[in-house]
Every structure is written in C-alpha cells, then in structure tokens.
Amino acid sequence: xxxxxxxxxGQVGSPVVLALITIGVLFxxxxxxxxxxxxxxxxxxxxxxxxxxxxxxxxxxxxxxxVGGYSGGLVSGIMLGIPGTPSSITTVYDGYPMAQKGExxxxxxxxxxxxxxxxxxxVAVLVFFGPLIASYSMKFRPWEITSLIVFALTLVAGLSNxxxxxxxxxxxxxxxxxxxxxxRNSNLRFxxxxxxxxxxxxILPVMIGIFAFSQLMGNLEKLRDDKSDIKEVxxxxxxxYRQILVDMSRQKINTLRSSLIGSLVGALPGxxxxxANFISYDQAKKMSRHPxxxxxxxxxxxxxxxxxxxxxxxxxxVPTMALGIPGDLPxxxxxxxxxxxxxxxxxxxxxxxxVLVGAIYASLLIGAVVMVLSQLLLVRWxxxxxxxxxxxxxxxxxxxxxxxxxxxxxNLFDVWVLFIFGVLGxxxxxxxxxxxxxxxxxxxxxxxxxxxxxxxxxxxxxxxFLTRPLSALFLALAVVSLIFSLYQNRKIxxxxxxxxxxxx
Amino acid sequence: MNDxxxxxxxxSDRARQVExxxxxxxxxxxxxxxxxxxxxxxxxAGSLPxxxxxxxxxxxxxxxxxxxxxxxxxxxxxxxxxxxxxxxALPAKALxxxxxxxxxxxxxxxxFALFVLAVPIVGFRWASLPFLVTCQYxxxxxxxxxxxxxxxxxLVMSFGxxxxxxxxxxxxxxxxxxx
Numbered sequence: 001x002x003x004x005x006x007x008x009x010g011q012v013g014s015p016v017v018l019a020l021i022t023i024g025v026l027f028x029x030x031x032x033x034x035x036x037x038x039x040x041x042x043x044x045x046x047x048x049x050x051x052x053x054x055x056x057x058x059x060x061x062x063x064x065x066x067v068g069g070y071s072g073g074l075v076s077g078i079m080l081g082i083p084g085t086p087s088s089i090t091t092v093y094d095g096y097p098m099a100q101k102g103e104x105x106x107x108x109x110x111x112x113x114x115x116x117x118x119x120x121x122x123v124a125v126l127v128f129f130g131p132l133i134a135s136y137s138m139k140f141r142p143w144e145i146t147s148l149i150v151f152a153l154t155l156v157a158g159l160s161n162x163x164x165x166x167x168x169x170x171x172x173x174x175x176x177x178x179x180x181x182x183x184r185n186s187n188l189r190f191x192x193x194x195x196x197x198x199x200x201x202x203i204l205p206v207m208i209g210i211f212a213f214s215q216l217m218g219n220l221e222k223l224r225d226d227k228s229d230i231k232e233v234x235x236x237x238x239x240x241y242r243q244i245l246v247d248m249s250r251q252k253i254n255t256l257r258s259s260l261i262g263s264l265v266g267a268l269p270g271x272x273x274x275x276a277n278f279i280s281y282d283q284a285k286k287m288s289r290h291p292x293x294x295x296x297x298x299x300x301x302x303x304x305x306x307x308x309x310x311x312x313x314x315x316x317x318v319p320t321m322a323l324g325i326p327g328d329l330p331x332x333x334x335x336x337x338x339x340x341x342x343x344x345x346x347x348x349x350x351x352x353x354x355v356l357v358g359a360i361y362a363s364l365l366i367g368a369v370v371m372v373l374s375q376l377l378l379v380r381w382x383x384x385x386x387x388x389x390x391x392x393x394x395x396x397x398x399x400x401x402x403x404x405x406x407x408x409x410x411n412l413f414d415v416w417v418l419f420i421f422g423v424l425g426x427x428x429x430x431x432x433x434x435x436x437x438x439x440x441x442x443x444x445x446x447x448x449x450x451x452x453x454x455x456x457x458x459x460x461x462x463x464x465f466l467t468r469p470l471s472a473l474f475l476a477l478a479v480v481s482l483i484f485s486l487y488q489n490r491k492i493x494x495x496x497x498x499x500x501x502x503x504x
Numbered sequence: 505m506n507d508x509x510x511x512x513x514x515x516s517d518r519a520r521q522v523e524x525x526x527x528x529x530x531x532x533x534x535x536x537x538x539x540x541x542x543x544x545x546x547x548x549a550g551s552l553p554x555x556x557x558x559x560x561x562x563x564x565x566x567x568x569x570x571x572x573x574x575x576x577x578x579x580x581x582x583x584x585x586x587x588x589x590x591x592x593a594l595p596a597k598a599l600x601x602x603x604x605x606x607x608x609x610x611x612x613x614x615x616f617a618l619f620v621l622a623v624p625i626v627g628f629r630w631a632s633l634p635f636l637v638t639c640q641y642x643x644x645x646x647x648x649x650x651x652x653x654x655x656x657x658x659l660v661m662s663f664g665x666x667x668x669x670x671x672x673x674x675x676x677x678x679x680x681x682x683x
Contacts, residue, residue: 052673165583169576172569176545179566187553187562190545217609220643392653395639396661398616399632402623403665407675415620423613431534432527449565456559 008358011056012366020057021363024064025370026378031065032072033386034393035082036219039069040330044208045397047337048404055341055356060363062337066330067367070310071115071375074302076386078107079237084386086274087309090281094294094301101297105237105379109244110299111306112375114255117248118307119368121259122266122314126321127361129267133322134347142455143465147474149448152325154478155268157437158485166433167485174441175448177201184453196413204336205405205418207439211329212401213422214429216394237380251303254284262308266315266327280308314364320345321357325444329436332443340408518592525591526598531584539577546570611642627680632662 011017024046031042046065050058073088078095091111098107140148153175157167180190181200191197248255258280265276284304285294294301316327324346326332338345343353350357375382405418425435455464466472546567554561595601603610615638622631636658637651645654669675 049673052675165576165580169573169580172572172576176542176566176569176573179569183562185553185555185558185562189549189552189562189566213613217612220608220612221606389644391640391643391645391650392657394612394643395636396657398612398639399619399636399661400665402616402620403628403669403677406623406628406677407669407673410675412620412624412678415623419613419616419620422616426609426613427534431531452565453558453560460559 004354005358005361008056008355009362011355012060012359012362017057017060018366020053020061021064021367022370022374024061024066025068025367026374028065028068028070029072029075029371029374029382030068030385032069032088033075033084033382034388035076035080035084035386036215036222036390037393037397038085038215039066039072039087040211040333041215041397042069042072043330043333043337044212044404045400047204047333047340048400048407050337050341051407055338055343055353056359058341059338059356060359062334063360063363064367064370066313066334067119067310067364067371068374069330070313071112071119071306071371072382073309074108074111074115074306075375075379075382078104078111078302079383080386085309087277087312088305089274090277090305091302091309093281093305094296094298095305097295097297098299098302103240103297105239106243106247106299107297107302108237108379109239109241109376110247110302112372112379113244113248114251114258114303114306115310115375116368116372117255118259118262118310119313119364119371121256121307122263122311123361123364123368124314125260125263125267125311126314126317126364130318130322130357131350133318134350137323137347140347140470141468142451142458143468143471144474145451146448146455147465147471147478148323148325149444149451151474151478151481153437153440153444155481156440157434158481158488163432163434164482164485164489166431167437170428170433170435171437171441174438174443175445177206177442178203178445179449184450196411201417201421202405202408202414203442204333204340204408205414206421206442207333207336208401208404209418209421210425210428210435210438210442211333212397214425214435216397217426218429219390220394222390237383239376239379247299248303251299254287254300254303255307257287258284258304258307259311262311263315263318265308266312267318268327276308276312277305280304317360317364321349321360322347324349324447326440329439332436332439335443521591522594522598524587525594526602528584528588528591529594532581532588535577535580535584539574539581542570542573542577546574608643612639615639615642623678623680625681627682628677629662629666630680632665633658636661 012021027046028039028042031037031045032039042065043062046061050061053061069085070087073084074091074095076082076084077088077091078099081092081096083089083092095107095111098104153171154168157171158164159167178200181188181198183189188198261280261283262276265279281294281301281304284300285291288294288300290298312328316331318327320326320331320335324335324344326335335345343349343356401418402415405414406412408414425438428438429435456462464471465475549563549566549570552561552563552566554563615635619631619635622635625631637654640654640657641651645651666677669677
C-alpha cells in the first residue's frame with residue numbers, strides 16, 4: 001500500500017492537482033461560511049466541473065471541497081452568530097461570545113487549528129481502519145451485503161428526529177426510484193412508454209434535485225422570515241498566533257477526544273457533522289473542570305466543536321470506501337461522483353484502485369494544510385463573503401445545478417429529471433419527510449436488488465438471511481435500531497406535549 | 505366548537521392547533537396521493553415477466569418495495585388522521601394563505617421551469633441571463649444598486665459559465681436553434 005500511496009502522492013503533488021485541491025478547499029470554505037449553503041451544496045455545485053477531469057484530479061478537487069466545507073462553517077458562526085453549516089452549530093455557542101468580547105481573531109484561530117488537527121486525526125483513522133474493515137468485508141456474501149444495506153437504511157431512517165415512519169417511507173421511496181428502466185434481464189420497468197426512461201434515472205440529477213431544491217427553497221422561506229435580521233459585521237480581523245498556540249497547548253486531550261468522536265460518528269451511517277459536534281461539545285463540557293464557562297466564550301467549546309466536525313471528513317470515508325455504504329449526505333453525493341468516474345466504492349476499491357485510495361488520503365492531508373493556510377491568511381475575506389445574500393445565491397446555485405445535470409450526458413432530459421425530483425424533494429421536505437434516507441435509498445437501491453437476487457439464486461430460501469450469523473446480526477441490529485427509534489419518537493412526543501402543556 | 509378549540513386558551517394556542525391540523529391535512533393528502541400512485545405501480549409491476557429459472561421475476565423487488573410503501577403510507581395516514589380529528593377546523597382561507605406564504609418558492613420554481621423550456625430554443629446563455637436577473641429581482645433586488653449587481657452576476661454566470669465549459673472543459677452547453 002505504501003508504494004501506491006507514494007505513487008498517488010506523486011500524482012496529487014503535481015501542480016495542476018495541487019491547484020485543484022486549493023480551489024476545492026477555497027470553494028468549500030466559501031460554501032461552508034455562507035449560512036444555508038452547506039458542504040453538500042458546495043459539493044453539488046463543484047461536481048460538474050469534474051466531468052472533464054481524470055478520476056484522481058476530479059476526486060482531489062471534491063476532497064478539497066469536503067475538507068474546506070467542514071471548516072468553513074466556523075467563519076459565519078463566529079462572525080455572525082449564524083452557523084454556516086449545521087455541523088458548526090456548537091461553534092457558535094462559544095465562538096460568537098468570544099468574538100463579541102473583542103477577540104474574533106482568537107476564536108477563528110482556535111477554530112481553524114482545531115479543524116486542522118481534527119482532519120489529520122481522522123485521516124489516521126481512515127488509513128488504519130479503512131483497509132481493515134474492507135479486508136474483513138471481503139468475506140461478506142450477498143446475504144450479508146443485503147442485510148447490511150437494510151441495516152444502514154433503517155438506521156438512517158430511524159435517526160430522523162421523531163419521524164421514523166417518514167424516514168422509512170423515504171428510504172423505500174429511494175429504492176423504488178432505482179427500479180425504473182431496464183432490469184438485469186432487459187425487461188423494461190415503469191418506463192411509461194418514454195424511451196428516455198429505458199436506462200432509468202441518473203442518480204446525480206435525482207440526488208441534486210431532491211437535496212438542492214429543498215435546501216434552497218427552505219432558504220427562501222428563511223429569507224421571508226428574517227428580512228429584519230440583517231447584521232452589521234466588522235470583518236477587520238487579525239489572528240493572534242501566539243495566543244492560539246498557548247490556547248491549543250492547553251487543549252490536547254479535548255482535541256484528541258473530540259477528533260476521535262468526530263471520526264467515529266462520521267463512520268456511522270446517517271450521522272455526520274451535526275451529531276458529532278453536539279456529542280463532543282457535550283462530552284467536553286462534562287469532562288471540563290469549568291463547565292460553567294461553556295457558552296460564554298471558552299476555547300474548550302470551540303475546539304470540541306471544530307475538531308469533531310472536521311474529523312467527520314475522514315471518518316465518513318471509512319464506510320464509503322470499505323463497505324460501499326455512504327455515511328451521510330455529502331458522502332452519498334461523493335459516492336455518486338466516484339461511480340460517475342467509473343469507480344465503484346466498496347472493499348474491492350482497495351484492490352482495484354489503490355492509487356485512487358492513496359490519492360484520497362493524500363488529498364485529505366494536503367487539503368488540511370491548504371485549509372489552515374487559507375483560513376489564516378484570508379479569513380477577513382471569507383467573513384465578507386459569508387454576507388452574500390440568498391437572493392444572489394439561490395438563482396446562481398439553481399443554474400449551476402442545471403448545468404451539472406445537463407453536462408452529465410449532454411442531455412436536457414436530465415435537467416427535467418432534476419426539476420421534477422426537485423419539486424418532489426421540496427414537497428417531501430415541506431411534509432417533514434427526511435431526505436437523507438431517500439438519497440441513501442437511491443444510492444444503494446441497485447446494489448440491494450442485485451445482492452438480493454444473487455442470494456436467492458444461490459439459495460432459494462429466505463430463511464438463509466436468518467441462519468447466516470452475520471446476516472442475522474445485521475437484521476437484528478436493524479430491528480433494534482427501529483425499536484430504539486420508536487422509543488426516541490415516544491420521548492420526543494412526550495417532551496413536546498409537556499412543553500405545550502407548560503406554555504399553555 | 506370541539507374539545508380542542510374549547511381547550512385553546514390563548515391566540516398562540518389556537519394558532520398552534522391550526523398549524524397542527526394544517527400539517528396533518530397536508531400529510532394525509534400527500535400520502536393518499538402517493539398510496540394511489542404506488543398501488544397503481546404495484547398492479548402494473550404484476551404484469552412484468554418472470555422466469556421459472558430465476559428466483560426473482562422483474563416485478564418482485566419493485567412489488568416488495570411498493571407494498572412496503574403502501575404500508576407506510578397507511579400508517580402515516582392513520583397517525584395523522586388522529587391529529588386531524590383532534591384539532592379544530594381550518595379557517596376558510598388556509599390554502600390560499602399557504603400558497604401566498606410560499607409565493608417566492610413557487611415563483612422561483614416557475615422561473616426555473618421557464619428557463620429549462622427556453623434552453624433548447626434560445627440556448628443556455630440567453631435562457632440563463634433573464635432567469636438570473638428575474639429571479640434576483642423576484643427575491644429582493646429592487647433598487648438600482650441591487651439590479652446592477654443582479655445584471656453583473658447574471659452576465660458572469662451565464663456567458664462566463666458557458667465560455668468556461670466550452671473552452672476549458674470542452675463541454676458544449678446548448679446553443680439554441682439559431683446557432
């Protein structure tokens with residue numbers, strides 16, 4: 001593997017790819033620091049530009065966006081008090097008060113340093129656990145893979161706050177979308193006599209439509225509600241480097257713990273940066289000698305949040321690369337991009353595309369270095385950019401989504417697919433149907449049907465899914481995740497009733 | 505007046521009840537429509553060919569998926585019907601109020617549909633330019649400075665993106681009927 005890594009480093013270290021990583025990181029930071037834009041949206045906007053690139057260049061650019069995006073949320077969180085991405089919500093708790101006390105540079109510096117270390121630790125986790133899990137998962141047969149996909153989908157559906165049924169509906173709807181077009185025996189399914197549907201829906205326009213439209217239309221609703229909430233921000237920031245070194249030297253354990261939490265949470269399906277930053281902030285507070293200082297502008301809070309959300313970047317690659325199952329929404333899009341470049345994420349990726357695997361590691365590392373340099377040198381510009389209004393952002397992003405959908409196959413039908421699924425995604429979002437399970441269903445649907453078919457071809461009995469220990473374990477975990485989710489739903493409902501009762 | 509409206513002690517309580525009922529109605533309508541569509545597809549999938557040599561016919565997996573979807577639709581409808589019945593009736597203008605509240609989103613979606621319709625006729629550049637300007641105007645660029653920024657953004661993003669894809673990525677975006 002070391003040979004392949006050096007080979008990959010040689011490719012990633014070429015001036016063109018380095019420039020692409022830098023562009024990716026800068027764009028990711030910009031995307032992350034604009035409230036309501038999110039890492040996923042930044043990835044969606046950049047992906048059409050990778051069509052004409054070779055896989056290593058395309059993936060390096062995307063990884064750059066990934067690394068930059070997860071660290072970008074801290075800028076608007078600290079300067080405006082509005083988290084740029086959901087994964088930097090807890091950064092606001094201490095970053096904004098510190099900035100309000102006249103130390104925005106210190107808050108940003110601590111956040112950037114924690115993000116950098118978090119990314120590095122998560123790459124170490126990826127390098128160690130990725131091949132380990134992949135080599136173990138090579139033993140999985142169709143029964144285990146089918147059950148694992150069922151488990152991943154139920155886990156993600158169950159994590160939809162208080163909306164388990166809707167989460168399940170979304171996941172299965174995602175599976176249905178993949179059944180359109182020719183099946184393995186060249187029988188046409190649900191084509192409605194439209195020849196263009198013969199090859200089914202391209203997953204990227206479907207994913208972009210569902211995610212981007214709901215997100216952008218949601219931003220428009222906030223635009224309507226927040227018209228009076230425009231803040232004046234002083235973007236004249238300087239970073240006190242020495243102070244940050246002192247601060248970070250006092251945060252070794254917190255940084256390590258938060259980075260490991262971020263890596264672990266990132267590796268779990270359906271969780272991602274939002275869950276990671278809450279868990280590690282909570283843990284940092286519980287472990288602190290001065291929990292009362294949290295929320296008032298303490299470095300501990302910023303470190304916990306930023307180290308963990310940046311560590312998600314490396315952790316999220318573990319299940320995607322090792323099992324072919326994306327951990328969260330940005331990774332689902334990333335997986336779509338890899339498939340587009342002819343690479344099938346999964347255990348075989350380590351054997352069939354070792355250079356690309358090495359390129360992902362190298363891009364993460366180089367991206368982390370570029371991220372820290374860019375943030376420290378250009379932070380005042382990022383703070384200015386975070387003020388770009390939604391009225392400019394929404395139409396531009398919609399247009400870029402259309403360009404991406406078209407450029408996929410030089411086909412306008414894909415733009416209509418984008419629009420139709422965009423409207424569907426918006427309606428489902430309005431109906432509080434979680435969209436992450438839907439997108440995972442779309443990504444995993446084909447593989448699930450293929451594996452189910454193979455399993456039953458090898459052994460016609462459905463009981464085999466329960467008699468093979470690992471397959472039975474995954475199915476049992478799926479049931480447990482649903483029971484746990486039912487329990488959580490009940491708790492949330494009771495809490496809501498109590499709150500309403502208290503208000504009345 | 506039903507029990508729920510009698511229990512509503514304040515205007516905010518009443519507003520919350522209206523919101524709950526409106527949401528429940530939305531869920532019921534959406535799930536009924538989806539369930540009808542899924543049942544139709546389920547029946548259609550039954551006519552897909554199957555082979556005695558294979559464990560699963562072409563329609564088996566879709567039918568499993570569709571059956572699960574109809575089940576979930578049914579469960580959601582049952583849950584939401586309880587909420588719907590427990591809350592007081594909606595005001596007469598509820599639907600038109602909802603549409604008015606979402607006018608920006610519907611406006612942008614309408615403009616996007618027009619943009620996609622226009623692309624094959626006038627080409628990407630000339631379809632995206634008015635789309636970007638009109639959209640920004642709709643979303644709040646009403647004063648001279650805002651309109652000038654909107655035009656500048658639209659010029660860069662329409663002509664600039666087209667040139668970038670054509671010259672750098674060698675991907676040709678639609679040029680319209682007259683080019």
